[in-house]
Amino acid sequence: MRDIARNLALWAGLVTVLALALGHDKPLNVLGLFIVSGLAVGSLYALGGIGLVVLYRATGVLNLAAGAIGAVAVMVAWQLVQWGVVAPLAWALGLAFGPILATAYGRGIAPRMAWREPVVKAVASLGFAFVLLGLVSFLWSDDPRKFELPTDKAAVVILGLRVTVTRLLVVAAAILLVIGISAALDRTRVGLQMRALANNRRLSSLIGIPITRVETLAWALSGLLFGFTGLMFGDLVRLEPAVITFLVIPCVAAAIAGRLQSLPDVLMGGLAMGVIESLLTLSDTFKSVRPIAPFVIAALVLLLMSRGRRLTFAGED
Amino acid sequence: MIALESLTVRFGGLVALDTVSASFTAPVSGIIGPNGAGKTTTMNVISGFLTSAGSVTVDGTDLMRLAPHQRSRWGLRRSFQREQIADDLTVEENLWAIADNLSGSRAEKRANIATALEFTGITAIRTKPGAALNTFERRLCDLARCITGDPRLIMLDEPAGGLTVEETARLGGLIGAIPGLGRAQVLVIDHDVDLIQRICAETLVLDFGRRIAFGPTAAVLADPAVKAAYLGIEVEHA
Amino acid sequence: MQITRSGLVGLILAALAILVLPMLAGGQWLKIFTSTTAFALAAMGAGFMYARLGMVSLAQVGLMGIGGWVTLRLNHAFNLPFEANLLIGAAMTSVLGMILALPALRMRGLYLALITLMVAGGLEIIFTAYQFPNGGDGFWGVGTSFSATMRRPFLGQTDAGFLRYALVVALLGFLLIEGHRRSASGRAWALIRRSEAAALASGVNVTLYKTWAFGLSGLLAGLGGGVLAGSLGLLDASTFRASESVLLFALVVVGGARFWLGAVITAVLYRVAPGLLNNWGVDADLALVFFGAALLHAVITAPDGLAGQIFGLFSKEAAHDRA
Numbered sequence: 001m002r003d004i005a006r007n008l009a010l011w012a013g014l015v016t017v018l019a020l021a022l023g024h025d026k027p028l029n030v031l032g033l034f035i036v037s038g039l040a041v042g043s044l045y046a047l048g049g050i051g052l053v054v055l056y057r058a059t060g061v062l063n064l065a066a067g068a069i070g071a072v073a074v075m076v077a078w079q080l081v082q083w084g085v086v087a088p089l090a091w092a093l094g095l096a097f098g099p100i101l102a103t104a105y106g107r108g109i110a111p112r113m114a115w116r117e118p119v120v121k122a123v124a125s126l127g128f129a130f131v132l133l134g135l136v137s138f139l140w141s142d143d144p145r146k147f148e149l150p151t152d153k154a155a156v157v158i159l160g161l162r163v164t165v166t167r168l169l170v171v172a173a174a175i176l177l178v179i180g181i182s183a184a185l186d187r188t189r190v191g192l193q194m195r196a197l198a199n200n201r202r203l204s205s206l207i208g209i210p211i212t213r214v215e216t217l218a219w220a221l222s223g224l225l226f227g228f229t230g231l232m233f234g235d236l237v238r239l240e241p242a243v244i245t246f247l248v249i250p251c252v253a254a255a256i257a258g259r260l261q262s263l264p265d266v267l268m269g270g271l272a273m274g275v276i277e278s279l280l281t282l283s284d285t286f287k288s289v290r291p292i293a294p295f296v297i298a299a300l301v302l303l304l305m306s307r308g309r310r311l312t313f314a315g316e317d
Numbered sequence: 318m319i320a321l322e323s324l325t326v327r328f329g330g331l332v333a334l335d336t337v338s339a340s341f342t343a344p345v346s347g348i349i350g351p352n353g354a355g356k357t358t359t360m361n362v363i364s365g366f367l368t369s370a371g372s373v374t375v376d377g378t379d380l381m382r383l384a385p386h387q388r389s390r391w392g393l394r395r396s397f398q399r400e401q402i403a404d405d406l407t408v409e410e411n412l413w414a415i416a417d418n419l420s421g422s423r424a425e426k427r428a429n430i431a432t433a434l435e436f437t438g439i440t441a442i443r444t445k446p447g448a449a450l451n452t453f454e455r456r457l458c459d460l461a462r463c464i465t466g467d468p469r470l471i472m473l474d475e476p477a478g479g480l481t482v483e484e485t486a487r488l489g490g491l492i493g494a495i496p497g498l499g500r501a502q503v504l505v506i507d508h509d510v511d512l513i514q515r516i517c518a519e520t521l522v523l524d525f526g527r528r529i530a531f532g533p534t535a536a537v538l539a540d541p542a543v544k545a546a547y548l549g550i551e552v553e554h555a
Numbered sequence: 556m557q558i559t560r561s562g563l564v565g566l567i568l569a570a571l572a573i574l575v576l577p578m579l580a581g582g583q584w585l586k587i588f589t590s591t592t593a594f595a596l597a598a599m600g601a602g603f604m605y606a607r608l609g610m611v612s613l614a615q616v617g618l619m620g621i622g623g624w625v626t627l628r629l630n631h632a633f634n635l636p637f638e639a640n641l642l643i644g645a646a647m648t649s650v651l652g653m654i655l656a657l658p659a660l661r662m663r664g665l666y667l668a669l670i671t672l673m674v675a676g677g678l679e680i681i682f683t684a685y686q687f688p689n690g691g692d693g694f695w696g697v698g699t700s701f702s703a704t705m706r707r708p709f710l711g712q713t714d715a716g717f718l719r720y721a722l723v724v725a726l727l728g729f730l731l732i733e734g735h736r737r738s739a740s741g742r743a744w745a746l747i748r749r750s751e752a753a754a755l756a757s758g759v760n761v762t763l764y765k766t767w768a769f770g771l772s773g774l775l776a777g778l779g780g781g782v783l784a785g786s787l788g789l790l791d792a793s794t795f796r797a798s799e800s801v802l803l804f805a806l807v808v809v810g811g812a813r814f815w816l817g818a819v820i821t822a823v824l825y826r827v828a829p830g831l832l833n834n835w836g837v838d839a840d841l842a843l844v845f846f847g848a849a850l851l852h853a854v855i856t857a858p859d860g861l862a863g864q865i866f867g868l869f870s871k872e873a874a875h876d877r878a
Contacts, residue, residue: 062665112855119611119664124854126805130847137840246798249676252669288684295673295680302670303658364756389758401753403745405607414742418758462757 004264011268015275022282032161034278040167040236042274043174044229045294048251049266050178051225053258055102057198058218061110062122062255063102065129067248068136069223070230071241073097075136077231078147078239087150091231098227099220101132106219107212129245136241147234170232171271177225178267194218250291253298259305273297318342319470319502323371324362326355326526333358334369335526344496345503347517347534349510351546354523356506357398360472364388364395375470375502389418392469392501394462396476400455404448408439408458411447412465419466426466433461436498437491452479460491468501475507485509489516514538522546561866562733565815569729573722577715585714586786587827592721593619593782594803595822596728600775601804602812602821603732604768607744611668612769614652615776616803617678620795622648622780627688627790628696630705637708641724641781648777653770660765675797682792689789705788714786721782728775729815735771744768802846809849811860820861 023031048066056062063069077094081087105128113121151165158168185191193214196204205211229251233244250273257269273294280290319341326334334355348356362369365385373380383391394415402411412433416426434440437457442450450458456476463471473492477485493516495503507513513520513534520537522530524546530537537543558566580588594616601615612618625644629635635643655674659667691698711720735741743764746754751761784790806824811817824846829839853860859867 062669109851109855116854117609117664119609119668120854122665122668123611123804123808124851126801127847127850127854130802130805130843130850132847134840134843134845134847137843138838242798246676246801249672249797252672253676256669256673289680292677292680295677298673299655299658299670299677302662302666305666306658306661364752366752366755385755386758386760389756393756395756397750397753397756401746401750401756403742403749405745405748406742410742410745413739414746414759415757417739417742 004262007265008268011272015272015279018276018279022279026282029161031282032159034281035275036161036163036167038275038278039271040170040274041278042254042271043170044232044236044247044270045250045254045273046174046267046270047170047177047225047232048229048248049254049258049270050174050181050263051222051229052251052255053260053263053266054181054194054225055218055222056118056255056260058194059106059110059197059215060118060121060201061106061125062118062252062260063105063222063226064122064125064248064252065105065132066222066226066251067230067245068129068132068241069098069101069226070228070233070247071136071244072101072132073227073230074147074234074239074244075140075241078145078234079140091149095224095227095231098225098230099223102223102226103216103219107216110219129248133241133245140241145239147231147239149235152235166232166235170236173228174267174270178263181221182263190214190217250294253294256298257301259301269297269301318376319346319504320374321359321363321371322374324359324373325370326358326362326367333526334362336371337523337526337528338371339521339528339531341502341504341519341521343502343518345493345505345516345518347513347520348504348506348523349508349513349520350523350529353525355526356523357474358526359523360395360474360504360506363470363472364393386418389415390420392467394464394468394471394501396459396463396473398475398478400452400459400478402447402450402455402458404446407444407446408450408454408461409434409443411458412462415462415465421466429466432498433465436464436494437461453481453484456480456484456488457491460488464495464498464501467499470504471495471501472504473506476505477507477509477512485512492516510538561814561816561869565729569722569726573719573726576722577718580715580718585718587830589714589718589721589786590783591822591826592718592725593779593786594826595818596725596779596782597776598803598807598810598818598821598825599725599729599732599815600772600779602807602810602818603736604772605804605807606812607736607741608748608765608768609664610765610768610772611664611804612656612671612772612800613668613797613804614655614671614675614678614800615772615807616800617675617795617797618648618652618773618776619780619783620678620682620790620792621651622777623784623790623795624682624687624780625777626781626784627705630784631688631690631696631703637706637711637785641708641778641785644781644784645774645777648780649770649774652773652776653766656769657766660762660769672797672801675800678795679792679797682795686792687790702789705785707785711785717786721786724778724782728778729818732771732775740764740767802843805846805850809846809853809860811862811864813859814862814866816865817860817862 019031052062052066073094076097077091080090080093113124149166151169154165155162156165156168185195193209196209197211197214230244233247253273254266254270258266277290277293280286280293321337321339324334324337337359348359350356361367363373363380365388380388406414409430412430416430434443437460439454439457439461442454477488480488489512492503492505495501505517517534519532520534521528522537522543529546530540530543576588597615597619601612604610604612622644625647626640629640629643656667656670659670685695686697688696689698690703707717708720711717743754743759746757746759747761747764754761803825806821810821810824829842832842833839857864
């Protein structure tokens with residue numbers, strides 16, 4: 001708990017300093033708008049990151065196809081809406097593709113590499129990503145599209161700022177999911193099993209943990225998160241399969257911020273990355289490279305993580 | 318002499334080694350104990366893979382002042398529970414891999430490698446690729462790597478793992494003959510008590526990270542506390 | 556120095572290619588083959604690092620971009636010969652790569668892959684924002700409508716001559732790696748691959764060797780980028796997107812990271828296949844599906860890639876055939 005509080009202070013401090021540095025001469029409500037927009041995108045980085053970390057901890061697979069899965073989900077949802085399917089049903093069906101695709105990979109393909117190093121498993125997931133991206137690009141033409149939710153038009157006023165409901169939803173979802181998943185990992189039986197699996201796979205099977213069942217749950221849950229993130233990226237960023245597929249990269253950045261293990265840190269890091277990226281728009285020097293923020297931050301986190309490590313042993317995690 | 322002084326290693330709340338001290342003077346000495354006792358941890362400390370309180374002094378040199386990869390040049394050699402032969406390289410190249418990092422001319426190294434191959438009896442297979450070796454050949458190659466050059470301290474962690482009774486006996490004979498080659502002292506971890514009895518003059522017994530006995534092997538093995546640790550027999554309180 | 560059978564085949568093919576290919580190919584194909592050679596250089600760099608050390612670089616095309624950028628900028632800023640621009644570009648790519656990878660080199664292999672992913676993403680943004688030098692002023696060297704000439708090497712002025720030049724550079728790059736592999740470096744790499752602990756226990760300075768391997772990989776990427784710059788005269792940011800780096804690595808695994816033939820297959824699949832498929836009426840997107848499936852297949856069943864399977868047909872010792 002103390003670590004979380006300390007990290008929260010660090011992230012919040014960093015963001016505050018940058019907000020002041022970049023926005024001190026701008027009207028407060030303009031600054032606020034940038035921050036809100038950044039929080040929304042950051043929540044998506046965090047959600048993707050959470051899916052990646054939960055899955056990685058439980059299965060050892062860092063699923064680089066997360067973005068591609070999200071792209072399929074949102075394109076299906078969009079297409080169903082185009083075909084006249086009732087909107088909420090279309091979204092649900094699109095969303096369902098998340099866990100379906102993830103679990104299909106997790107039960108069908110991943111087990112054949114279960115004994116390989118994490119790096120190899122991550123590289124293999126790239127194969128899945130390309131298959132999905134290729135299929136989606138093939139099935140849908142390159143035309144510009146928009147994915148819209150009714151919540152885009154509605155807005156609430158918070159602290160004098162007009163916040164679209166979609167953005168509010170996304171931030172709330174990220175926070176609630178981190179709390180919920182952390183609680184579930186801590187208090188439920190399945191959560192305990194998942195943590196055991198993450199800690200030591202071989203030992204877990206020896207003491208009778210139903211590995212396949214726990215892993216399937218992890219794949220399905222992460223797939224759901226990836227699907228949801230894909231839908232929201234389609235709404236808030238751009239509905240373009242190639243773009244959404246490679247938004248997995250800033251999600252990986254958020255996962256790194258959490259050191260591939262701490263969900264609260266993934267959330268804080270992701271939010272901070274989104275906000276900082278957004279705030280950089282206010283700087284003339286940096287606005288053209290603002291999307292680089294998550295990567296620079298992730299690199300710095302890695303630098304901190306590697307300090308004080310004298311040695312490394314490849315192979316067993 | 319190998320002097321271990323108050324080695325203490327903690328992993329979070331777990332104490333893997335608890336002020337373990339021992340001074341080995343015999344040419345070949347053993348470290349035994351139940352699983353998880355801290356035997357490999359001790360070797361990892363000497364190798365420099367773990368930070369530890371206390372000190373490791375060998376023939377006057379404080380090993381902890383050297384970085385792990387420098388200890389090889391000083392004269393430390395190590396084999397692991399699983400043999401570590403590079404599949405990509407031939408037997409000879411595997412020995413070159415360690416010779417590369419020692420001092421001496423190329424001719425000297427070539428001679429050292431030839432001696433090591435000869436001693437372990439694997440000269441005939443020296444161009445065989447690592448991937449094609451069987452378990453015994455791999456163990457012999459590991460041993461050859463350990464005696465290349467003029468080592469001062471050779472640590473063998475379960476060197477007979479996966480070997481048959483005959484192969485173990487042959488390996489034991491080789492290990493016993495190592496001190497005769499040069500100035501090396503040997504430390505052996507193994508679960509095979511017969512092997513330890515045969516080749517180790519002194520033995521350290523660990524349990525739960527603590528030293529529970531140290532001294533001449535026969536005496537140590539007859540110690541009731543050691544028997545209790547291994548066999549779970551209650552030590553009778555006088 | 557003994558040459559393996561496949562090595563001999565490779566050298567003969569290389570000699571043939573250098574002598575004959577530029578004469579046979581015409582027009583567009585000269586430039587396509589030159590690009591392919593550039594990507595083969597990069598593939599070699601990423602390939603040896605993965606095959607020999609298990610290190611994954613998902614930023615290799617991005618690093619090519621650095622090499623290309625430096626080569627172009629030097630070309631427009633000074634009057635040095637092409638060789639100087641090329642080598643300085645390659646050296647700077649190498650150094651920059653090592654600096655960026657350094658934090659991850661002391662951690663588990665997965666982190667290196669992830670940090671290279673971050674680097675690829677970052678480079679994409681920088682190239683998109685600042686474009687490539689075209690003879691303009693300032694540090695970035697981008698002017699509105701300039702297109703200053705790219706000076707080619709003395710021995711490679713024409714497209715055909717430059718293809719020959721590029722092939723020679725590729726051969727030299729390969730020999731550089733092979734030279735390392737047969738020496739103490741290669742033995743240290745093999746030990747590191749087996750177990751970093753065992754390598755340390757054998758006196759290998761693991762971090763140093765891993766860093767230098769990454770530097771070598773970056774050097775080849777930089778050479779590839781410089782060759783691209785020399786061939787095309789002007790580079791475009793879209794060539795060096797993160798997705799391109801990721802795709803190239805996927806194809807490195809498919810082609811066979813271990814072998815020179817693998818690098819050739821990789822480059823051909825990467826550079827030539829999509830265009831060919833288009834010509835034959837097949838949607839290039841399906842090529843992506845095929846590549847993804849091929850990667851999964853390679854990881855699961857054929858770790859030595861297509862090259863490994865080809866060599867396996869000719870020799871029952873393919874697994875140990877090291878060229």
